[in-house]
Amino acid sequence: MPSTPRPLRKLGFLTIGLFDEAAPRAGHEATLSLIELGERLGFDSAWVRHRHLQYGISSPVAVLAAASQRTRRIHLGTAVTPLGWENPLRLAEDLATVDILSGGRLNPGVSVGPPMRYEEVREALYPDTGDAEDFSHERVRRLLSFVRGEPATGFSGTEGFEAFSDRVQPHAPGLADRMWYGAGSLRSARWAGEHRMNLLTSSVVKAEDPEAPADFAEIQLSHVRAFRAHHPDGDRARVSHGLVVVPTDSATRAQRAKYEAYAAARLPRTAEPQGPARLLFAPDLVGTSADIAERLHAHAAFREVDEVAFALPFTFAPEDYVQILTDIATHLGPLLGWHPDPS
Structure with a gap:
């Protein structure tokens, strides 16, 4: 373990993009406004999450296409797109x-x-091939091959008045280097490294060894190290950390009470692995930026990364997100060694 934490180089945030079913445009506009605010505050990246058949963003690619036309510098990501739907x-x-x-x-x-909930959606999603679909890492490998410009067909050339390519068009140079894998298990972390992806970590890991202590930070650290051990770039391979952090430096008394109640309600699930998959959740970090920075500097996995996509709580009001993002950019980020890009 490094004697001192790595200075934070890239600061990002993640939002789910909730909306009211009766007025979905307002929620999507609020998400786009949040991304615009993130750019003004100097954030390096903004990430959105898929929510299928729920009241959150179901089409992040479409939302990020809109965001790309309202911003000029901030990077835009999905964390994550579940490929079983794609x-x-x-x-x-x-x-x-x-x-x-x-x-x-x-x-x-x-x-x-x-x-x-595959049994409930299979008929709608894959009515003819539901039992034959492959939801393994092979699905990622196929996506990577297409993004990297490998052949998708054996035919190219001109037929009549139409020209055909044997690879995906348009081809986006550099996109393959910005592909991330959201891994919660040791096997997936290794796979991501072997296939030259970047690694997204989050506030959920699998406590796969029932005989070992269920220590979230240590399990996550083992994923980071396994990923880099199997990645051609080794210690330089990119890893982004994604805990839920809620700084309260400029929060009102009512906001602080709401944030603390939110974290307290979610705390019991962090005590031990949950369900047959033995999912282990990290506690949400609520407090002053100084308090949160101290806890992060003591976090075994966080000490070895220099990029973050801090997750915003899913159920807060727009004014809460403005306060949280502002405190992250102006207080917490600098305490972690981050400085905004002057460009």
Whole structure:
């Protein structure tokens, strides 16, 4: 373990983009406004999360396409796109298109596994191929091959008046280097490293060894180290950390009370692994930026990363997010060694 934490080099945030079913445009506009605020505050990246058949962003690629036209510098990511819902070829086309429109700022994060509540959605999603679909890492490998410009077909050339390519178009140079994998297990972290992806960590890991202590930070540290041990770039391979942090430096008394109640309600699930998958959750970090920075500097996994995409709580009001993002950019980030890009 390093004797001192790495200075924070890249500061990002993650939002779920909730909306009211009766007025969905307002919620989507609020998400876009939050991304615009993030750019003004100097954040290096803004990330959105998929929520299928729920009241959160179901099409992050479309939302980020809109965000790309309202911003000029901030990088835009998905954390994460569950590939069980996607066709890798079609997704590669969408990602490349948005990356071109954004000027090379897209950072797609993906994960694998069956879609959530698969038995209920299989008939709607894969009515003819539900039992044959492969939800393994092979789905990521296919996406990576298309993004990297490898052949998608054996045919190219001209037929009549139409020209055809044998690879995904448009091709977005550099996009492959900005592909991320959201890993919560040791196996997935290793796989991401072997396949030259970047690694997204979050506030959830799998406590896979029932005989070992369920220490969140140590488990996450083992994922970071396994990823880098298997990545061609070694210790320079990119890892982004994604805990929930809620600084209260400029919060009102009512906001502080709300934030503390939110964290307290979620704290019991952090005591031990949850469910058959033995998911272990990290506590939300609520307090002054000085308090949060001290806790992060003592976090075994955080000490070895220099990029973050801090997750915003999912149920707060727009004014709460403004306060939280402002405190992260003006107080917490600098305490972690981060400085905004002057450009």
